[in-house]
Amino acid sequence: MSDRQEQISQVVVTAEQMRDIEARIFAAGMPVVALMEKVAGLIARRIQNIYPNQKDAGTLGRGDTESSFPASQCPPLFASSSLFFSNPCIGILVGPGHNGGDALVVARELYFRGYEIWIYSPFSQLKELTSQHLQYARSLGIPIYQEIEQLPNSDLLIDGLFGFGLERNLTDPIASAINQLNQLSVPILSIDLPSGLHTDTGEVLGTAIRATHTFCLGLWKLAFLQDQALEYVGKAELIDFDIPLADVEAVLSEAPRIKRITPITALSTLPLPRPAITHKYKEGHLLLICGSRRYAGGAILTALGARGSGVGMLSVAVPESLKSLLVSHLPEALIVGCPETETGAIAQLQLPTKTNLNSFSAIACGPGLTTDASPIVQQVIESDVPLVLDADALNILAEIATIPTLQKRQAPTILTPHTGEFQRLFPNITDAKHHRIKAVQQAAAQTGAVVLLKGARTAIANPQNQVSIIPESTPALARGGSGDVLTGLLGGLLAQAATKHIPVEDIAATAAWWHSQAGILAAQERTELGVDAFTLAQFLIKTLKSKLQLITYH
Numbered sequence: 326m327s328d329r330q331e332q333i334s335q336v337v338v339t340a341e342q343m344r345d346i347e348a349r350i351f352a353a354g355m356p357v358v359a360l361m362e363k364v365a366g367l368i369a370r371r372i373q374n375i376y377p378n379q380k381d382a383g384t385l386g387r388g389d390t391e392s393s394f395p396a397s398q399c400p401p402l403f404a405s406s407s408l409f410f411s412n413p414c415i416g417i418l419v420g421p422g423h424n425g426g427d428a429l430v431v432a433r434e435l436y437f438r439g440y441e442i443w444i445y446s447p448f449s450q451l452k453e454l455t456s457q458h459l460q461y462a463r464s465l466g467i468p469i470y471q472e473i474e475q476l477p478n479s480d481l482l483i484d485g486l487f488g489f490g491l492e493r494n495l496t497d498p499i500a501s502a503i504n505q506l507n508q509l510s511v512p513i514l515s516i517d518l519p520s521g522l523h524t525d526t527g528e529v530l531g532t533a534i535r536a537t538h539t540f541c542l543g544l545w546k547l548a549f550l551q552d553q554a555l556e557y558v559g560k561a562e563l564i565d566f567d568i569p570l571a572d573v574e575a576v577l578s579e580a581p582r583i584k585r586i587t588p589i590t591a592l593s594t595l596p597l598p599r600p601a602i603t604h605k606y607k608e609g610h611l612l613l614i615c616g617s618r619r620y621a622g623g624a625i626l627t628a629l630g631a632r633g634s635g636v637g638m639l640s641v642a643v644p645e646s647l648k649s650l651l652v653s654h655l656p657e658a659l660i661v662g663c664p665e666t667e668t669g670a671i672a673q674l675q676l677p678t679k680t681n682l683n684s685f686s687a688i689a690c691g692p693g694l695t696t697d698a699s700p701i702v703q704q705v706i707e708s709d710v711p712l713v714l715d716a717d718a719l720n721i722l723a724e725i726a727t728i729p730t731l732q733k734r735q736a737p738t739i740l741t742p743h744t745g746e747f748q749r750l751f752p753n754i755t756d757a758k759h760h761r762i763k764a765v766q767q768a769a770a771q772t773g774a775v776v777l778l779k780g781a782r783t784a785i786a787n788p789q790n791q792v793s794i795i796p797e798s799t800p801a802l803a804r805g806g807s808g809d810v811l812t813g814l815l816g817g818l819l820a821q822a823a824t825k826h827i828p829v830e831d832i833a834a835t836a837a838w839w840h841s842q843a844g845i846l847a848a849q850e851r852t853e854l855g856v857d858a859f860t861l862a863q864f865l866i867k868t869l870k871s872k873l874q875l876i877t878y879h
């Protein structure tokens with residue numbers, strides 16, 4: 326991957342930013358019509374790669390009458406999404422704007438490559454360029470239909486109904502047409518965005534195309550990183566059409582940055598290579614505070630996550646009755662047995678002599694504690710040590726008032742809530758479920774903490790409004806205990822970074838990326854049902870090794 330590609334792949338834009346970038350390119354002299362040709366040409370070539378046509382008109386002479394037969398002769402509907410149609414019949418869905426214009430250029434190009442094409446163009450008013458392309462398609466004899474009921478079968482559909490210009494809810498008749506198209510058992514390839522999705526929030530505006538594949542044009546739009554869009558986007562791919570980086574910079578420099586985490590950004594914060602001369606305490610000393618008699622497993626999984634981070638020294642404070650269990654799982658760690666409450670929670674932190682909380686490079690606290698460990702969490706929050714708070718530590722924090730409590734802290738704090746915990750922590754932030762990025766920005770700004778909101782697309786915000794998003798994950802991680810592994814991993818990385826001046830939010834992003842990648846690799850090897858949290862922890866180092874090899878190779 327070139328430097329440019331790497332930089333482009335980190336960028337995320339809103340519809341407004343994309344419009345501004347586009348406007349600069351046009352103002353600099355690039356003709357609109359030329360850009361559309363370029364972009365749609367790239368899309369058409371990509372479709373040819375995915376759905377090759379055995380009967381390529383390059384050899385048959387498309388445009389001659391012998392190779393152009395009416396779309397009504399398209400073969401019957403294919404239920405499968407096989408990539409090996411001998412002569413794919415493609416339906417092109419055309420909207421009123423330039424998304425529709427793109428689709429029409431794709432239609433024309435594929436037509437000349439020998440594909441059977443028909444066009445669905447339900448709008449009477451089209452932008453001028455789109456209208457011209459439609460006129461030319463008509464002149465070529467490509468069938469054009471206005472009514473959904475008239476559409477012949479097809480092997481696949483190209484969705485060019487709406488792109489980032491969609492500005493209000495879809496209504497009938499187009500809404501019901503989209504619903505009917507979604508019912509067909511054919512792959513749908515969306516241009517730029519699945520039509521009907523809000524470009525920024527990923528919300529469904531009335532209804533939306535459920536794409537099997539989406540070609541996002543030029544720069545990643547924010548919708549692709551929103552949980553609620555994922556069901557609609559299918560496999561997402563960026564079509565890079567050479568937007569100058571200077572234009573991207575000019576438009577984004579003032580705005581709060583939203584960054585897609587790539588392997589290169591994630592791996593760059595890791596404490597590798599280690600200095601030749603070092604010792605265990607120089608490589609970070611992490612204190613985990615977790616577990617209770619009721620939830621012993623959470624402590625083990627958190628500690629295994631920390632082990633995966635490579636942290637120099639690991640201490641684990643647990644209730645006394647869990648000590649021998651933890652020792653048997655983690656012989657390398659210092660297990661600190663603590664006095665316990667009647668319910669089996671940690672009653673008091675009993676650290677080894679000459680040790681206090683300030684002896685540690687970082688503390689991670691929460692999994693399996695139960696809310697009976699409230700005094701311990703308060704004590705930890707009052708310390709001046711970098712801190713990760715998760716699970717029960719978050720529930721306790723919510724009880725003692727999130728915002729004023731965290732505002733008093735001087736050392737960095739990272740919160741790692743899932744949506745439910747987030748809502749308990751920040752009842753003042755409305756609709757965190759549907760506006761995750763805005764919510765996580767608000768939470769970080771209000772508390773001064775780094776907030777990592779878990780989800781299919783985990784988002785991490787710092788108090789300066791910057792957000793990082795993990796662009797890939799797997800539903801295999803939706804399983805008890807996987808969050809515990811993340812807490813340990815993150816704590817371990819935070820401890821190792823303590824003296825290295827790496828921004829805390831970058832460490833959080835690296836941990837979340839690594840955790841997701843381990844889930845993806847484990848799911849590839851063991852299916853999505855085979856990624857229990859213990860296995861996930863075992864995959865951490867294997868994943869790291871394969872990712873480092875990939876980067877070195879490139």
Ligand SMILES: NC(=O)C1=CN([C@@H]2O[C@H](COP(=O)(O)OP(=O)(O)OC[C@H]3O[C@@H](n4cnc5c(N)ncnc54)[C@H](O)[C@@H]3O)[C@@H](O)[C@H]2O)[C@@H](O)CC1
Pocket residue numbers: 343344347360361364420421422423424425426427452486487488489490491492493494495496516517518542543
């Ligand atoms: N940004 C870029 O650099 C490029 C953009 N291109 C394409 O241009 C697209 C954006 O084009 P446009 O700005 O024309 O926008 P769209 O093609 O997304 O659609 C806008 C049109 O839909 C209408 N509309 C909006 N909401 C509607 C609703 N709810 N019901 C009915 N009609 C509605 C608008 O009045 C307008 O005519 C991109 O998504 C992309 O496909 C490419 O052609 C070339 C490069």
Ligand SMILES: [K+]
Pocket residue numbers: 424484485486487488515516517518519520
């Ligand atoms: K579209």
